[in-house]
Amino acid sequence: MHGRPPLIGHRVSLFSALLLLLVSRASICVRADLASYVVDTQIVPDALDEAPKELLSVSYGGKQVQVGEEWTPTACKDPPTIDMHYDPAKFYTLIMTDIDAPKRSKPTYREFLAWCVVNIPGDQFAAGQVLAEYSGIGPPKDSGEHRVLFTLYEQEGIHEFDEKYIDNRQLGWRLWFSQRNFSNRHGMANAGQPVAAAVLVANYDQYSDKLADEFKKRLKM
Secondary structure, eight states, X not given: OTTHHHHHHHHHHHHXXXXXXXXXXXXXXXXXHHHHHHHHTTHHHHTOSSOXXXXXXXXXXXXXXXXXXXXOTTTTSXXXXXXXXXXXXXXXXXXXEETTOSBTTBOTTOSEEEEEEEEXXXXXXXXXXXXXXXXXOOOOTTOOOEXXXXXXXXXXXXXXXXXXXXXXXXXXXXXXXXXXXXXXXXXXXGGGOOSEEEEEEEOOOHHHHHHHHHHHHHHHO
């Protein structure tokens, strides 16, 4: 009887070690999948110069976006949850773009800016400063698959951005946005490369028409 407790403790320790190993391997696989995906689908070089090393946690309706997963515009009409677990002493910028606007075969509006939040404390996304409100995404009919990219950049401290604030139905500076130029212009850390990213694929659904009509109405006001 005296010899059993150590054996039980050993089994618990072994189980914990195996669990940590599995989690670590899963994390490595996710990073590899992200890096491979952005290269294979030409997000590098269409929007980025290098593949981000970490998967950004983006969730719609409590469901986390997986690398290259297909989502509808309807499912993405409301802002997602961004899980921030980074250095609370640092500040970050989140950018969301459709890099295939208006269609993949002829992306004359590349990139379309769907969301931009800056000066985000590393562990408090809600405390960030919104430059461009979340617009959602709306691939036009018969435009094929659209690659939708979320990128997180580390800033060199808190920063003053001079871009004009735009609400969720203002076009403003959304068209022909370049996150390369934006990150370089504002002196992002990590040589201007994102520290984390997520990517989904979107196709047309009826919400795309609704979104386009709402933008057109604002242009006429």
